[in-house]
Amino acid sequence: MTFDMESYVDLDLPTRRSPGGGSFDADAALDLVTEFCISRDVYLGTKYSVIPQLDRALRIASLIGPDRRWSRIARWSGNDDTGAAPGAIVPNDLRDILYSRFVAAMPDARWLPPISVVSVSRWARFSQSMRRARDLDLGWIVPIHREVLLVPMPTVRYADGSAGVLHDDTGRPAIEWSDGSGIYYLRGTEFGESVYRRIVDREMTIEAVAALQNADQRSIALRYLTFEQLINGSGAQLVDTDVSGARLYRLPLPPRLARDRPPGYGQFDYFVHTCDTGHPACPFVDWVEPRSGLRYKAESSEA
Known part of the structure; x- marks a missing residue:
């Protein structure tokens, strides 16, 4: 995936309905993150941008590089008292789980965890402004060189009666970002959008199912044949x-x-x-x- 670095900023996100029925207020979140940066003395010359998808924010970070000023406050991230290896992410909540999922797919971003844990839930353990930002449904902050990227929480959908199994067969992404994009899952297995839609729209034949490369995908797609x-x-x-x-x-x-x-x-x-x-x-x-x-x-x- 490539980016036009002159136009990656997306601030046209004033309000979004959250999974819990609240809303994401970009302006309020920006104010709270600015307040947090002032309290940690990393605000001078820093600008702020809202990025809809976490994987996109992390790829931007891997291209631009970290803000070295944050390395001196990385201990405030909350990792120091978890017993984990230095820089490791312990998946305590959904923010950590999703963060680990996307970082694991980015071998060029191994520098990210040691510089800062971006989960707002972890910063909220030590910061009132981050607690308020978490309540507004802010998911992560990603510090890059002289900039902080803010990523709202996605809507996450699970299979009925199967806690933690990502699933939606109604045409919506199981992980849906604030701009409506997302990742499609059926019964915990990821699908590309085109294949996913052919499955849930009942357009697959048994031969097309057999042609899928992934065995888990074949098993699930077979169950959607009419x-x-x-x-x-x-x-x-x-x-x-x-x-x-x-x-x-x-x-x-x-x-x-x-x-x-x-x-x-x-x-x-x-x-x-x-x-x-x-x-x-x-x-x-x-x-x-x-x-x-x-x-x-x-x-x-x-x-």
Whole structure:
């Protein structure tokens, strides 16, 4: 990813709705960060910019370089009393977790953690202004040469009943930055936007699913195929129908999908096709654990 360093500043972020129902006020956040920099004597000649995405802010930082004045106050970051190795980030909250995720993908940014921990939650342990900024949904501050980059918290979405599993299949990024951009996840697995949209819009064929390079992506994408996509040209066979009309099908898997299976699961997948009595035009597909499907009974498989 490349940047036009003359135009990377983005201050057109006056207000954003936060995940908790509050809002991000860029002007108020800028005032609080300025107050913090004054209290730490790193404010002279410093300018401030709001950057919507953390990974973008970190890449800007890796190009421009750190503000060496901050090295003398790095001990205030809160890492000194965690027992971690010098400069290590301990993932105590979402800000730390996301920060670690993006730094880990940037081998050229290894200098970042020792200079300063940018999580506002960590600075908030020692600064009232940072506590107030955290409450405004400011996520991170990234000190670079004579400048501080402010990054608002993203909206983060998880799978229902699965704490910490990034997921959204409604067309929205599971990590959504303040400018609407983001990263797409299904059941904790990251997808590029174009593939993600083909999956959730039910536009994939079983052959297209098999062509995906990542085994986790193939496994998840398979579960989003419609009944028609599973039946048409796939060789799926009806093997049983129970008294309620639920039908058990056996689906022969393309070689790449078959190789994804645990040992002993065979070359087939199994699914039960049912129809909601309240919505007879809407068929439902429930995937069956293969060892249950091997018994060839729709009733027992559905249970």
